[in-house]
Amino acid sequence: MADAFVVAGEELPSRLILGTGGAASLKALEEAIVASGTALVTVALRRIDPNAQGSVVDVIDRCGVRVLPNTAGCYTATEAVRLAHLAREAFDTPWVKLEVIGDEDTLLPDPIETVAAAARLVEDGFVVLPYTTDDPIVARRLADAGCAAVMPLGSPIGSGLGIRNPHNIALIRQAVSIPVVLDAGIGTASDAALAMELGCDAVLLASAVTRAEHPARMAEAMRLAVQGGRLAYRSGRIPKRDNALASSPFEGLPAW
Amino acid sequence: MADAFVVAGEELPSRLILGTGGAASLKALEEAIVASGTALVTVALRRIDPNAQGSVVDVIDRCGVRVLPNTAGCYTATEAVRLAHLAREAFDTPWVKLEVIGDEDTLLPDPIETVAAAARLVEDGFVVLPYTTDDPIVARRLADAGCAAVMPLGSPIGSGLGIRNPHNIALIRQAVSIPVVLDAGIGTASDAALAMELGCDAVLLASAVTRAEHPARMAEAMRLAVQGGRLAYRSGRIPKRDNALASSPFEGLPAW
Amino acid sequence: MADAFVVAGEELPSRLILGTGGAASLKALEEAIVASGTALVTVALRRIDPNAQGSVVDVIDRCGVRVLPNTAGCYTATEAVRLAHLAREAFDTPWVKLEVIGDEDTLLPDPIETVAAAARLVEDGFVVLPYTTDDPIVARRLADAGCAAVMPLGSPIGSGLGIRNPHNIALIRQAVSIPVVLDAGIGTASDAALAMELGCDAVLLASAVTRAEHPARMAEAMRLAVQGGRLAYRSGRIPKRDNALASSPFEGLPAW
Amino acid sequence: MADAFVVAGEELPSRLILGTGGAASLKALEEAIVASGTALVTVALRRIDPNAQGSVVDVIDRCGVRVLPNTAGCYTATEAVRLAHLAREAFDTPWVKLEVIGDEDTLLPDPIETVAAAARLVEDGFVVLPYTTDDPIVARRLADAGCAAVMPLGSPIGSGLGIRNPHNIALIRQAVSIPVVLDAGIGTASDAALAMELGCDAVLLASAVTRAEHPARMAEAMRLAVQGGRLAYRSGRIPKRDNALASSPFEGLPAW
Incomplete structure (x- = not known):
């Protein structure tokens, strides 16, 4: 019944992680964070001054969510x-x-530099959540290096192309036992639901919400889609079949 | 803000319509109806005796939802x-x-017989919601005949193949002004979300819930996915682009 | 070994049927016809005067191919x-x-008018090859009406979207015993190959060749793709499997 | 006009490279090689004794094709x-x-070990054609290391799943200037044609031919599909459009 999302021993109350880039204003960002129900928000150190007034950090504090700094731009x-x-x-x-x-x-991750950096950061005591390609072998190497989760892309950052290769995401799910977070490429709610149905533990997205025409509404859509996709994953879906199957046969049935 | 789902002048409080076929028991069906949040449930006259005790009709009454009889088996x-x-x-x-x-x-609908039957039923004063293929021309003919909605399939009944031809569903959305209900083929939550994102007004499904391993849980998944997909449709999603777009550029940016 | 393409009792030496619309010039058309290796070319009566000098009819005569008049525009x-x-x-x-x-x-076919017209034309002694949607039920009705072949679309005319719903084309192949010709939507060679692999007996296309930058070259590409796709269909392809299968195992193998 | 396939300064007369694993017999292999028209055949050193009588090497010699040894199993x-x-x-x-x-x-390549091995082999004077994932960043690293070509997979070896992520193959085509050879995953002719249309210079396949029910026939299918796909790539295909485009308009047109 319980279906906790746990990273590095800590339970997060939402399976949706939100990026902050691309928001039109701090107000729009705050509304999106609230509507998304997220508990974890990424920020690019390069883009912010953690001590500035009226910054994204203030918004995050006000929302009571946790910060996940990223190394974007490296x-x-x-x-x-x-x-x-x-x-x-x-x-x-x-x-x-x-x-x-x-x-x-393409802003695609470099797997060789990523694995090298992950290993060093784990040694230095970090809880490392690496952005990676959808390559199952690289994902396993990152897990072996001690990462707390792997975060494969669905498609390039900001492309909105969804999950180009669902087969690889499913292979990654099989290849590692740490959490898998779909990161990058999500364009709309059904993409997020699909990620969860493939066995991902969470979804990380930014542009799909911050750059939508109605960011807070899309944030809510993503919240629902992530929950729905997760439930579907845990519901034992019907198999796909090439031919039809009547909802129920007509012959010999008593009225129920 | 308001986003009412109205069929034949009546507002329905849910965009999910549930079929009853395939349920393992009346208890399982009742739990699924409740979890789905549906307000409209289809029943096959051929399968039930409306006056029987302990029938699906009792369940529907108890749940306080509306009945949509169907002509399955014709x-x-x-x-x-x-x-x-x-x-x-x-x-x-x-x-x-x-x-x-x-x-x-295949249990595929016969468009010629369907259009003929629809015209007669409209004349006879029915509120007609026809199950049809994903053919935009047939959909427009059904609308012209006075149907209250059109219900194109995503794929064959019970196949769980999802929406085989999203392009046609989008064309149907453009071709008619009456409600479009995706009916048949849904396998999992992301399929339902996609249907809504293509512009459908509602989703009708049975097997995806009743035959899932955990029907009530899948019913809840569908409820969330339909809501999420609808919100996404109304949120102005980001365009798809072949190349990446950084969440936000790094140069020249003040700290926000 | 023999793999004849027979329509209405007549063998056609090519499985590629070419439409003439969209050609930049009669010279370009002639080169495309020759490069395609086609034996059957469609012309729209509305667009041509069969007695005109220097017309598409002269080209067809010169190429020694058969004419298939169409009723485009009805x-x-x-x-x-x-x-x-x-x-x-x-x-x-x-x-x-x-x-x-x-x-x-959309230029999509009207199934109801098409079935009605087909029945009358068969009665009037025509050899009828109807353009139709990818609806298996309509295809069977056309076969039952006495058509010599059915010609389902892959996607709308001139769209170049390929085969939007391969599942339906495969269902049509099962539903009828007359030849199935994929008509409309082909954009490039792999689309034509796929049509043949789904069991189509031939492919009909126009814009994909006549509007390509290099029509004669694309015509040759289509000729090869149709042949290749047909051979592949008859070769018993390997099954799709989710996991890898080594080309051959390494242990215990003698050198062969 | 000329469209030579050149690797490491040498022109190969065919864009189809054939693997030898999985063949039922040496006779079946020989027939497939001949039917494929290939000029380059891979062999696994581990599987063969180059000096053995009646070996795959004899077949290759007899066919007059070039050998490409591989390091399968490492x-x-x-x-x-x-x-x-x-x-x-x-x-x-x-x-x-x-x-x-x-x-x-999964038999998926390890990008980190592959890049390391490639660099060493280039230093040692080899002409290196590495099997790799469909990761554009890894492909560029292999090109930078001095490889003569990059050979990204379409899907796992022997899976027959075709090209799971065409977008990545197109990105690889943009990312490097050396030849790109689609290697692994091809199931049927249309897959091979698609690879060429995405800009690949050649296709490498084994199981799709050797394990087909009729290997020689499938080999011929692949030969045609590769040629057709390449021609299509060079023909300037029509753009994809959501709406139909009549082959030619009807109004105001003189008979041509």
């Missing part, structure tokens, strides 16, 4: 590790979303 | 029209889900 | 039947591609 | 490099298909 393990250390001091949390990008056009 | 317009009249007397409602099947293997 | 059975009769006289052939459109935006 | 860079050196001596060729597997269930 291209090498060395850069990412350095930034993670700064983030730990700035936000006073050992949790970090590790992001090491390989290409500024 | 292969010709003549049969369907006759059965609809019986249903109107038995259930004391002019509403009817018109179902005229063309093939017992 | 919206009712009555119109289509009348046009078919004119075409029979003009081109001196009982063969006709029956096309009754339901909507000028 | 799990680390060290193993793969060692095996590549043995293969170079045994087959007297510096060409090698580099394969470093990360998992025996």
Whole structure:
């Protein structure tokens, strides 16, 4: 019955993690955070000054949600590790979303630098949640390195293309025993539901909400879709069959 | 803000319509109806005796939901029209889900018999909700005949294959101004969310809930997915793009 | 070994049927016909004057291919039947591609008018090849009416969207014993190959060749893809499996 | 006009590369090689004794095609490099298909070991064609390391699932300037055509042919599909559009 979402020994009350980038205003962001029901919000250290007045940090504090600093904008393990250390001091949390990008056009993660950075950060005592491709072998390496979760992409950041390769996400679910968080590519509610049905433990998204025409409404849509997808995953769906199956046969049936 | 679902001038408080076929027991059915939050439940006249004790009708009464009798099991317009009249007397409602099947293997609707039956039933004062293929031309003919809604399939009944041709559902949405209800083929929550995102006004499903391992849980999943999908449809989703878009750029940005 | 394509008792030496609409010039059309290897070319009576000099008819004569007049531009059975009769006289052939459109935006066929027209044309002694939706029930009705083939669409005319619902094409292949010709929607070679792999006996296309940047080259591509797809259909493809299967195991194997 | 397929400065007369694993007999293999028109055939050093009588090597010699030894069965860079050196001596060729597997269930490549092995083999003077995932960042790293081509998978080896993520294959085509060879996952002809339409320079497949019911026929199907797909890629296909486009308009047109 209980279906807790636990990362690194801590239970999070929501399976939706929200990114803050792309919001039109702090007000819009706050409304979206509230509507989403999230308990964990990512912020890019590069983009914010944790001590600034009227910053995204104030919004997060006011909402009573936890911060997950990320290393967005890093291209090498060395850069990412350095930034993670700064983030730990700035936000006073050992949790970090590790992001090491390989290409500024696609913003796809670099698996080699990511695995290297993950290993060092685990050694340094971080709770590491790495953004990664949908490659099951890389996911297992990240798990073996001691990451607290793996966060494969559905499609490129901000593309809204959804989950390009559901088969790989299902393989990742089989390959590791730590939580799997679908990160990047979500465009709409059905994408988020599908992620959960494939066995992901949570969904992380930003643009799909912050850049929608109605961010708070889309945040609520995502909240419902994540819950619905998770329940469906736990409900034992009917198998797919090529031919029809009548809801119930007509012959010989007594009235029930 | 208000987003009412209105059929034939009557507002229905839920966009999920539930079929009753396939339920393992009346108890399981009742739990599923409650968990789904539905306000409208279909029953096959052929399968039930409206006056029987301990029947599906008692369950529906107890749940306080409305009945939508269907003409399941009919292969010709003549049969369907006759059965609809019986249903109107038995259930004391002019509403009817018109179902005229063309093939017992695929249970696909016969468009020619369906259009003919719809026209006659409208003349006879019924509120007609026809089950149809995903053919936009047939949908428009049904609308022109005076149907109260059109109910295109996603895929064959009980197949769980979801929406095989989303493009056609979107074309149907453009082709008619009456409500569009996705009927048949739904397998899991993301299918239901997708139907709503394509512009459907509601979703009708049976097997996906009644034959799931945990029917009541799946019914709740569907409730959330339909709500989430509808909200997403009304939120102005981000466009799909082939390349990535950073959540927000890094250069020249003040701390917000 | 032999794998003849026979329609109405006549063997056609190619499984690619070419439409003529959209060609930039008669020269481009002629080159495309030759490169495609087709033996059957459709023409719209409405668009041509069969007696004109320098017309598409001259091209077809020169190429030594057979003409399949079509009833493009008709919206009712009555119109289509009348046009078919004119075409029979003009081109001196009982063969006709029956096309009754339901909507000028989507150019989707109207199944009700199409079935009605088909029945009349069969009675009038035509060899009827109807353009239809991908609806298996309508396809069977057309077969029952005595059509020589059924020609379901992959997607709307000129859309280049390929085969939106492969499942339905496979169901049509099971539903009828007359030839199935995939007509409309083909965009590129792999679409044509897929049509054949689904069990279609032939492919009919126009825009994909005539509007390509290099029509003759694309015509050759389609010729190869149709042949390749047909061979693949007859080769007993490997099953799809979710997990990998090594090309051959390594243990205990002698050198072969 | 000319459209040569050149790898490491050498032109190959066919864009289809054939694997030998899975063949039921040497005779079946020989017939498939001939029917495929291939000019390059992979062999697993582990599976064959290059000096044995009546071996796959004899078949390859007789067919007059080139050998591409592979390192199938290796799990680390060290193993793969060692095996590549043995293969170079045994087959007297510096060409090698580099394969470093990360998992025996999925047989997916390990990107980290693959990149490491590739760099060493390039240094040692090999012409390296690495089997890799569909990750554009890894593909670029392999190109930067001096590989002669990159060979991304469509889906797991032997799965027959085709190209799970066409978007990634198109991104790889943009990311590197060396040849891209689609390797693994092909099930049927349309898969091979699609690979070429996405911009791949060639296709490598084994099981799809060797394990088909009729291997030689499927080999011919693949030959045609690869040629057709390549031509289509070079023909400037029509754009996809959501609405129909009449083959040609009817009003105001003179007869042509």
